[in-house]
Amino acid sequence: MASEPSAIAEQKAEAVDAKPLRADARRNRDRLVEVAVSVFAERGIDGSLEEIARRAGVGIGTLYRHFPTREHLVEVVYRREVEALCAAAGELAQKHPSDVALEQWMQRFVDYIATKRGLATSLRIVLTTNSTLFSDTFGRVSQALRRLVEAAVADGTIRGDVDASDVLHALGGIYSAPDTPEWRDRSRRLVKLLMDGLRFGAAKAQ
């Protein structure tokens, strides 16, 4: 019922300082996170920690040394996924015209949320218990979106009278829609709709 070193601890580990972990430790830790990603994806956030340890080829004790609680592990996995989502923004921006990059990224965002929907209850607990985590990811995601929007506005592929927070607001609406079976498809359509609106009256009309 106490202790929240998580956010800070992870921050440090991801970065450069603290104690630079012994080679085998680093290896096992990475392995565990890797495996955890897939086990959580397959079985949900309640997937067995022993299975994760088993698949990673380490003892359960090793898992617990690295991640004292399930939440610690969940948090690291979650951060990594958000990281990947945001990194995708940069890549898309290089490979595509900026309006297309924006659209594809938003679609990817929808897919990402879709995988999390089922876990909502359990994940929400982690997110509300650890408010740093929430604001961190919100910040990162917003920033990724902002870059894409600003680039598209700058080169005239979307209209100039909107800004990132407008788009964020629209995405927020998608996110908070009720969790029906059609959620994903409907959200994809909504993103398209949104994009049509954004392209309408752009300087560089097609």
Added chain:
Amino acid sequence: MASEPSAIAEQKAEAVDAKPLRADARRNRDRLVEVAVSVFAERGIDGSLEEIARRAGVGIGTLYRHFPTREHLVEVVYRREVEALCAAAGELAQKHPSDVALEQWMQRFVDYIATKRGLATSLRIVLTTNSTLFSDTFGRVSQALRRLVEAAVADGTIRGDVDASDVLHALGGIYSAPDTPEWRDRSRRLVKLLMDGLRFGAAKAQ
């Protein structure tokens, strides 16, 4: 991640209909709730269900038949406690002048919340997952308070220019105060303060 028969089921069981349970079943069920109250009180909301079964002198299977999940049991215990709190209002009203009854009941309310504070996180999960439970208890508590306040206003032991919702509002403030070690004592003082205010300028001044 679904199924919420709880509230309704319990309502029925508490009342008269459905299936009138076999004698032994009724006995064991009551026993279990009784024991659960003390185990939860001693060990917190995560107390062992097997211990509850053991102390109640029944097999673990019996416990699970009556309460398919921990939440079901928690809910029943919680409702029973709220019930007791509200019932106390009536008793106090008979034994004391109505302003004193009001004061004592509010103190008892503080005590009740105090025991729940530690469990806040886990309990909040149950309460937010099951919104019926929340609104039910809120309604009951408000009603108990309303009766006390109205009686005291009516016989002039507290001032006439306030109503139950004012007092409820004040109690709400107490409830949402941060959970420090002094919470309980401070809240008790606040109730006294509130009472002084309520008595000031009452028709029947002392």
Added chain:
DNA sequence: CACTAAAACGGAGGCGCCTCCGTTTATTAC
């Protein structure tokens, strides 16, 4: 009473959680 069907009991067993501590391994100093 005796009988029977339905209801309820209870605990063994399988699994996951988590801790603890004896064993192994990487690193550092020589």
Added chain:
DNA sequence: GTAATAAACGGAGGCGCCTCCGTTTTAGTG
């Protein structure tokens, strides 16, 4: 290289969760 030691490993063991099903009890019925 070797020795020393701090760091990391890993799994046995104890406990709790929950299900499943053979056994027991109750409540009717004649």
